[in-house]
Amino acid sequence: MPRKLANALLILALLIFAVVSWQWLDDQEPTETLAQSTVPMAENQTDYTLEEFTITNVNNAKGQVYRLQGQSLAHFVNGNDSIIDSPVVLMSAEDNQQWSGSADTGFLSPDFSTLELVGDVQLTHVRRNSPPVNVTTDSIDIDTRSRQMQAPQPVSIKGKHWSFEANQMQADLDNGILKFQSGVEANYAVP
Numbered sequence: 001m002p003r004k005l006a007n008a009l010l011i012l013a014l015l016i017f018a019v020v021s022w023q024w025l026d027d028q029e030p031t032e033t034l035a036q037s038t039v040p041m042a043e044n045q046t047d048y049t050l051e052e053f054t055i056t057n058v059n060n061a062k063g064q065v066y067r068l069q070g071q072s073l074a075h076f077v078n079g080n081d082s083i084i085d086s087p088v089v090l091m092s093a094e095d096n097q098q099w100s101g102s103a104d105t106g107f108l109s110p111d112f113s114t115l116e117l118v119g120d121v122q123l124t125h126v127r128r129n130s131p132p133v134n135v136t137t138d139s140i141d142i143d144t145r146s147r148q149m150q151a152p153q154p155v156s157i158k159g160k161h162w163s164f165e166a167n168q169m170q171a172d173l174d175n176g177i178l179k180f181q182s183g184v185e186a187n188y189a190v191p
Helices: 002-027
Strands: 046-059 064-076 082-085 088-092 098-102 105-108 114-126 133-143 148-151 155-158 162-166 168-172 177-181 185-188
Touching: 064 105, 155 168, 162 177
Parallel strands: none
Antiparallel strands: 046 064, 064 082, 064 088, 082 105, 088 098, 098 114, 105 114, 114 133, 133 148, 133 155, 148 168, 155 162, 162 185, 168 177
């Protein structure tokens, strides 16, 4: 019996040691090792969101309309860009020109002056008495004040009988002027 008692006391001592060790480890303050690129969550907290929204800006002197719609918009406490889910944009001018388009995501500056469309950007340009022109790219920046657009990514532009591809594009919305930089390829099909 002394051997069974010794074994039982040894098991009891090991159990007490395990419980005390576990309690001691649980009471220790966890050490946090943050990666260099980690951003504190407080800086990225939203202070308001909009669901299924429309923002319209009309410049009555020039007859220009700027309309932005989206499934949702999240604005952040730190005042940086707002993030838009599934943005749809419409920009029209006085001479019946119109740009409209959509993307997966949008980033809107705090003063609403710039809009960046990212991911599957599809734009259409319609001008009076002309067939539509379609622009596709991965990213485009729209300056609503100067009414200029810039695509820093490769773009594909298609008209009724022609198409262009380029590494970059700039557009003057009011004058309907498109400028292409590097890697420009054009095709024209005789009707």
